[in-house]
Amino acid sequence: MLFQVKKNNYCRALKVNMSTEQIMSKDDTLPPPYYQINHECSRRYKRRTRCTYIVLIISGIIMMLFGVFILMILIPQEINTFRWNIKTPLSSLFDRDSTVLLISMDGFRHDYLELAERHLGPDSLPNFIRLTANGVRAMESINVYPTVTLPNHRTLITGLYPENHGVVGNSLLDEKWPNATFRIDDQESLNHAPWLTDWPEPIWVTLQKKGGYAGSVLWPLTDQFVGGDLPFQRVSQYTLLNDYEHRYAYDQRVRDILWWLNNPKFRLNLILAYFDEPDETGHAYGPNSKHVATTIQNLDGTLGRLLDGIEKRGLTDKVDIILTADHGMSETSNTRxxxxxxxxxxxxxxxxxxxxxxxxxxxxxxxxxxxxxxxxxxxxxxxxxxxxxxxxxxxxxxxxxxxxxxxxxxxxxxxxxxxxxxxxxISGDHGYVTNFSEMHPFFIASGPSFKTGETVPKVHAVDIYPLMCALLNIQPNPNNGSLERISNILKPDVANRLLNLTYWSYLWKWLTFDLRFILFVSIICVFLMVLLCSIAIIMHRKEVSDTFIRLPIDNNKKISNHNF
CATH class of the missing domain: 3.30.1360.180 (Gyrase A; domain 2)
Incomplete structure (x- = not known):
């Protein structure tokens, strides 16, 4: 027969300064201690401990699998290498199934399509007609002053007026950089210093902070680091500084866009593409010249190759195209x-x-x-x-x-x-005030989010930024635009969904847009809790096992009910 002294009795003995020897001296018949491993009490304790471990392990595995499952649902597919096609109401808030393709054709005035048709005939622009028939056209886009290239391209991707985004001209000075002049025709000057730091970030930076991918084909001011970031894919603006014949070919720009749209390893969520015509032709020959009409027809062919490539790859319902420009063009004369x-x-x-x-x-x-x-x-x-x-x-x-x-x-x-x-x-120029209609560019939008076969009187350039943010499911930074004002170009169900999203309370909006981060932190906390519980149980088991005093028993004397 065996006897065990539990820890609570042993501790009480220690509190009154009684040693184990003193305790045992109460009964001189007790031999030196020993421990019976197969005692029933010990076996029950081991069974309980084993069951606890099994439950903890199973619970940890279940929580881990559940966490991975939730993350696979919520993480956008472009950064989910498993590419699970799981659709839930919650995941629809975060998935970016369609890519936003913003194309700027420099100096494309709002009425150039009609001008080209007058010069070349009504069937001379089949691809612009196709894009308009499958989308929505604004008869003009109200751009920002000064109506020149760099400020307006920056407005398109920040939603801010130049006085707020800091790119106030094609050439500018900054008191913080007293010995530098930043000029559009000098790429070295634009990349020489971090002159865009501390100014509002463009949409591609915000998108990539949220786990998305952005690409730039010659978009102005995307060669300069902003917040330590560059577009995930880009074609450098340096290629625009070569002579005209050796510039980055339009067909190559189209091939780059199509590759990025259909890349099997990653899919870009936002592509910014820049074409430098018809601006140069308008400067050289004037906006009403046949030369401009011919350039528009050439751009129509480029657009057609892009649309055909998108259709061939089955991406028509996955790409929202926004086609616009930075400014228009007006005739000038050496007599004025x-x-x-x-x-x-x-x-x-x-x-x-x-x-x-x-x-x-x-x-x-x-x-x-x-x-x-x-x-x-x-x-x-x-x-x-x-x-x-x-x-x-x-x-x-x-x-x-x-x-x-x-x-x-x-x-x-x-x-x-x-x-x-x-x-x-020169015969044509731009930069005039924004209430001069010849400064206004064109605007066409086509894709799964936009109305089809409709026209609206006008849009505002500052509204394009919040529109793209809504389509990309990212929270816009403070801006001068209005999603509500431009929502008339969206399909009704899309407009309702995006507008309702923007009207949520600030706290709910924050929780929505950052839910992936919250869930990730929560899962990490759960894993840490499980780990700490496991460590605590192991330590508890060791502590309890150390409390058993190994006491020998006289086989001829029954002491199992012995009390101290």
């Missing part, structure tokens, strides 16, 4: 020039922009003199201090990049230092 040398000494100021508008930086002590001499110098010239610029232009905030003196020429007039400068000899 405002020559600044006639009014002020050119040593009194520097400038970053001087065409149909002028951004002047007067020399120290010369500001008032330059301002007063130019203020009423010419009937077709408007001169403003920065804080005097009309509110409708949204170009009067004071920051490190806004020019102190803004010159605005009336439509079809140009500002030059003198008439002998070569840049005066």
């Amino acid at each position: 020039l405002i020559q600044l040398d006639n009014y002020v000494d050119n040593s009194w100021y520097n400038y970053t922009q001087l065409s149909v508008m002028g951004f002047l930086y007067p020399a120290s002590g010369k500001f008032e003199k330059v301002y007063k001499r130019l203020k009423n110098a010419h009937q077709y010239l408007e001169v403003y201090r920065r804080d005097e610029v009309p509110a409708y232009l949204n170009f009067n905030i004071s920051n490190s990049r806004m020019p102190p003196l803004i010159l605005i020429a009336k439509p079809r007039w140009k500002i030059v230092t003198n008439a002998s400068r070569p840049y005066a000899n």
Whole structure:
């Protein structure tokens, strides 16, 4: 017969300074201790411990599998290598089944399609007609001032006016970088310093922070790191700086887009594609020329190859195409020039922009003199201090990049230092105020999210950013656009879903867009809890096993009911 002394009795003995020997001295018949492994009490304890371990292991495996299952549902398929085709109401909030393809054709005025048809015939643009028939067209897009390339391309991917996103011209100065000039025709200057840091991030940065992928085909200002990030795939803008014949071919741009759309290893959620025509032709020959019409027809062929490639790959219902431009074009003439040398000494100021508008930086002590001499110098010239610029232009905030003196020429007039400068000899230009309709670009949208065969009077360029964010299921950063204002181009069910998503409370919106992160952290916490419980049980088992005092028993004396 065996006897065990449990820990609680043993501890009570220790509290009164009684040693084991003193306890045992109460009964001198007790021999030296030993432990009977096969005692019934020990066997029951081992069975309970074994069952506890089994339950913990099974629970851990079940929770792990459940967590993986949930994550496979919620993680977008483009970063889910298993590519499970599981659809649930919850996963629809996060999956980005369709890709957003934003295409900009530089200088494509809102009425160029009709202009080309007048020159070349009604059947000269079959692919633009096809895209319009399968989508929705806005008769014009209201862009932002100044109506030039860099500011408007930045607006398309930030939803901000240039005074807010910081790209205020094709050439600009920044007080934070006093020895640098950032110019569209000098890619080295654009990449020389992190001059985009501390300014609002574009949509491709926000998307990639949320686990998506973005690609850029020559989109302006995508060669520069923003927040330490670059587009996942990109074709560098350096290829635009070569001579015209050796530039990155349009057909190659189309091939890049199609490859990215149908890549078996990854699928881009957002593609930004830039085409530099018909801007150059419009500058050279004027917007109403047959040369521009022919260029539009060539672009129609490029668009057709893109649409055919998308259709051939079975991606028609998976790609939302937004086709637009940065600005329009207006005729100019060498007979309509405002020559600044006639009014002020050119040593009194520097400038970053001087065409149909002028951004002047007067020399120290010369500001008032330059301002007063130019203020009423010419009937077709408007001169403003920065804080005097009309509110409708949204170009009067004071920051490190806004020019102190803004010159605005009336439509079809140009500002030059003198008439002998070569840049005066062009037939078309842009940069005028936004209420001049010839500055407005075109807009066509087609895909599973958009209406088909319809037209709307206008859209606003700042609204394209929140639209793309909604289509990509990412929360937009603060912007000047309105999803509600542009929702009339969406199918009713899509518009209702996206608008309802934006009207959720801030907290619910945060929970929705960051639910994957919350679930991931929760699962990690559960695993840690299981691990800690397992460690605690192991430690408890060891502690309990150490409390058994091995006591020998006189086989001739029954002491199983012995009490201390």
